[in-house]
Amino acid sequence: MPIMRIFVVVLAALAFFAVIPAAKAEEKIKIDEVVVTATRYEEKVADVPANVTYITEESIRNSTAQNIPDLLRTQTGILVNDINGSRRTYTVDLRGFGETSPSNTLVLVDGRRVNQADLSGVDWVEIPLDRVSRIEIIRGGRGSVLYGDNAAGGVINIITKEGTSGFKAGAGLAGGSFSTFKADSYVSGGMKNLSLHLSGNYLSSDGFRDNSKTESKDLGFNAAYYLRDFLKMDFSVGYHKDHSGLPGALKESDFAAGASRNDTRFPNDFAETKDYYLKLSPEVLFSENAILRIDTSFRKRDFQSFSSGDYGHFLGDSGIQTTILSPQVILRHRLGGMKNTLTAGIDYQRSASDIVNDSLFFGAHTVGMFDLKKVNDGYYGHDEISVTDSLRLSAGFRYDHARFSFSPSTPESISMKKNAYTAGVNYTFFRKSYAYASYSRSFRYPLLDELYSFFTNSVNTGLGPQTSNDYELGVRHYLSDDLFMHVNVFRLDTDREIFFNPVTYQNENLDGKTRRDGVELSVEAKATSQLTVRGSYTYLTAKIKEGAFTGKEIPNAPAHKATLDVTYQISKAATAGVTGIYVGERPFVSDFANDFSKQESYLILNAKLSYRWKSVRAFVDLNNLTNKSYSEYGVLGGFPLEKAFYPSPRRNFLVGLSFDI
16 A cells, blocks of 8 residues: 555656646647547547547557557556466456456457457457557447447557558567567558558567466568549458467465475466458548448467366367458538538457367366357447537447357357447537546347356356446546646446356356446656656456445455556667556455455566667666566465465566667
8 A cells, every 4th residue: 555655646746747847838739649449430539438548659669568468557447467477368457357357358450359259368469569550448338339249348459550651671689588589570661552561570488487488470461552532442461379388376385385486387288379360441432421441350260278287187179260240331411510420330240169178077088079159240320429619429329139059059049139328428628628428338248158068068048148337527638738637437337247156166147236436547748858757546446236245346456556657768869768567456366255365466667778770779678677576366276265376577678679671
């Protein structure tokens, strides 16, 4: 708690002192930030009734992050856990969903849904940070209207780089702690109506724990073609392959027996992924006010994993193919002198999973082959009216239907349907400063392997979808062009929240409502021409309000989180940055009864120094400057249950050099 208070005081002081130089600065006219995630077309951030974050390419370049989750952990209200400490397996949590956050945070790449229909979650290492142009974050449940399932906590859209005018190419090498080696290269260019961008990445690291070695390879290609003024064709493809050791958790009894933080009890466990996707998006401009866009994509992901324990071992081999078709129309017109934008569309998604499980449980060897499918179709409409230049109203509705089928199974199939809706108001009260209020209803369907039991070959027909009601109020106030503060207050009530019950070993709906109340505060100030300061603080109460766990806190949802990011332009060529992240205490994963003491809070400091000379750039990243021993992720495990930890790396570094031609 004292550390958290220090962070809050520092944020307040920085904001106060930043006002003085910033307020005296000459007012400048800036182009308003534009996002595409909130309404599936370009829109100003000030017109979105939600807490929106827009991370630019420059911010990415100056950050201490080595991948997308590292970048997201510095953002307001987002909790990131590096489970194995090897920068391979992450959870990213918006709005305190804890262990079910992968199913309640929707992740997009260039607008393409990457959440899987099963428990495999999001492959955060699939898109290397070097390939990212910007990231848009829309907090809250309003994304369910436009995107459907999995958006209860919010939507994160990762937008990749497009081709540049003329020819440009570059490459980079980096190395550091734990025998880490990184290499990347790109070629980008364009001529007349065609632009191309090709990039490749390689990563190898032993990790700081035994059996945490990882190796990954990535290839990405983007192309855009313009035919006069009425047709644009976007095409992208990506390929990813990785192999990672899985060191697993260390229980309290392991440490009592003499285990170190680097040890593993599972020296043979591993995970291997092969993943590729194709996306084609033709866009037809019938007039300045009528646009038809058709997003089509195909993805194939093969995943193999081996796990072991006192029970025996398990080898899983699965492949999942996902096809998505999303036609959308955007109409802009006037209603009695008021600007109006209507977007309507259909989302069709088909996911088919083929699974082979080879297991040895307590001496009994079994091999099972399974086919699981999910077909989803949703129909949505969203309308936005500018009553005046200062007042905007928006509303939307979605009807969604999902059909699940299983083989072998009893029953063979089930279906579910849900509605989502949203309404909001935005008011610009002074120059760029604005306030907003909104309400959204979102939903989440059970995942394929939450519904299906591989042991009984049956479907849990008692497991149903969850729904959430999200209420938000917020203000973003610009004291000057160089200083703004954003305050967002929300309440998120969820009925029949889906969770894994560690007592019954089944996925169930909570027998009552959960409630998340929160305050999100962020500050950004260009205090001087050389110094930029960004800070955030999130307060969250996440509790179960009814049923068997009444009054208990949601596991792995901290009440306090604070971040501080300082960038200093030492000279025209040199830049230094320091990032601090504080995460408060939170119940261990699976401790719904709150029977155990909480996971400890931690404060981590990272630093970066970069230098650019002409087309050459060098950098040094220093992580965990204070060499703190801590664990981002903790679970209950073993029999009888006890606390178990996934230790996080101590002090480490990465040094790199890149060039452009």
